[in-house]
Amino acid sequence: MNFETTKNFASQLDNNDSLAHFRDKFWIPTLNSISKNTNSSNEKGKEKVVYFCGNSLGLQPKTTKAYIEQELEDWKNLGVEGHFHGKNPWLSYHKLLTNQTAKIVGAKPIEVVVMNNLTVNLHLLMVSFYRPNQKRFKILMEGGAFPSDQYAIESQVKFHGFSPDDAIVEMMPRKNENSEGEETLRTEDILKKIEELGDELALVMFGGVNYYTGQFFDLEKITQAAHKVGATAGFDLAHAAGNVPLKLHDWKVDFATWCSYKYLNSGAGGTSGVFINEKYADDDSLPRFAGWWGHDEKDRFKMKKGFIPMRGAEGWQLSNAQILPMAVHKASLDIFEEAGFENLRQKSEQLTVYMEFLIENFNKEQSKIKIKIITPKNKLERGCQLSLVFDKEGKKYHETLTKRGVISDWREPNVIRIAPIPLYNSFMDCYRFYEILKEIAV
CATH class of the missing domain: 3.40.640.10 (Type I PLP-dependent aspartate aminotransferase-like (Major domain))
Incomplete structure (x- = not known):
């Protein structure tokens, strides 16, 4: 598939995703819920975060409470x-x-x-x-x-x-x-x-x-x-x-x-x-x-x-x-x-390949920071996690991403781990991550 770096393209991928409805089966945190000092009446604060931390703690299914x-x-x-x-x-x-x-x-x-x-x-x-x-x-x-x-x-x-x-x-x-x-x-x-x-x-x-x-x-x-x-x-x-x-x-x-x-x-x-x-x-x-x-x-x-x-x-x-x-x-x-695991795996591969494409384009589009992906490029040698190394100030960028509503995790000495999970992450999540990266790299 030939990817594009546009919001409309990400939206099209989500519209064609047969698993997209599974996202509604999970509770996705909002900016307000992860920030101690955000005004709850702020509409921006009511936005759902980009949750790329399922490799550390998966989100809660909405059925969990009933079980x-x-x-x-x-x-x-x-x-x-x-x-x-x-x-x-x-x-x-x-x-x-x-x-x-x-x-x-x-x-x-x-x-x-x-x-x-x-x-x-x-x-x-x-x-x-x-x-x-x-x-x-x-x-x-x-x-x-x-x-x-x-x-x-x-x-x-x-x-x-x-x-x-x-x-x-x-x-x-x-x-x-x-x-x-x-x-x-x-x-x-x-x-x-x-x-x-x-x-x-x-x-x-x-x-x-x-x-x-x-x-x-x-x-x-x-x-x-x-x-x-x-x-x-x-x-x-x-x-x-x-x-x-x-x-x-x-x-x-x-x-x-x-x-x-x-x-x-x-x-x-x-x-x-x-x-x-x-x-x-x-x-x-x-x-x-x-x-x-x-x-x-x-x-x-x-x-x-x-x-x-x-x-x-x-x-x-x-x-x-x-x-x-x-x-x-x-x-x-x-x-x-x-959902069926084979279906999830197919979407997982597409999500990570798309994310990889966006990061590669981010590197081409600006010169302030460069991001290296240290996870194997061969999709058979990885799951949905991509480990990112920023060429400078990686921890600072991780903290900034968190404040902007991208939930990932930092692992010493220099890796930000992101994991687009096929059950509840969307292609628009990947695109939002890419857009936020461009904004903080100015």
């Missing part, structure tokens, strides 16, 4: 009997999320369960899948991974009696002879490093999408390479689930976990999801930290000693379901089901 109120009503009217006689009985509430979750990550229902929070799940999974010995003990991860992953992996390594300096291998982008670096990792370099580590490698533990650059790693090839040398492959999909197409079962990934409050729009601190490959469904020899909700549900309430795990991912559960966070999550999953 929570349903469970509150059952609690009010039924008390403990809500576990059995509520509209959505709490005893099996987590099962309501299983099929939809499996579709989003490309899994079989037996391979997924919604539980806990992301870093808790990462630790629980590493108990089972990081089993080092004196020969095979190293973990390969991307350099500059999200800090929580770094802390979790470092503490797991120490727990097993190894030094992080010896056990953790971080992959960094290439640098040339002048120490000028590339922004993202090359797949061939990752695969080569896995081969080099060979029988010293116990686990490959990457983010599915790097939080800083927005690079979507080739999880299938990484998994194949890990298995070839006898290592396991696990992924933190915090920035991937609900954002990029995933086929965890087909790719033979060993395990993965993700949060639900970013692209899955399930509220701050929302519940997490877990994938554990079907080949481990009946493997009760794997070590795990057990809890009663992971015990065989046929005998769960007999209160006997001796843990017998549920088949599949459910066998890693610890405690009974977090009903209110799961109700929030269900509201969003129902919207994903209605």
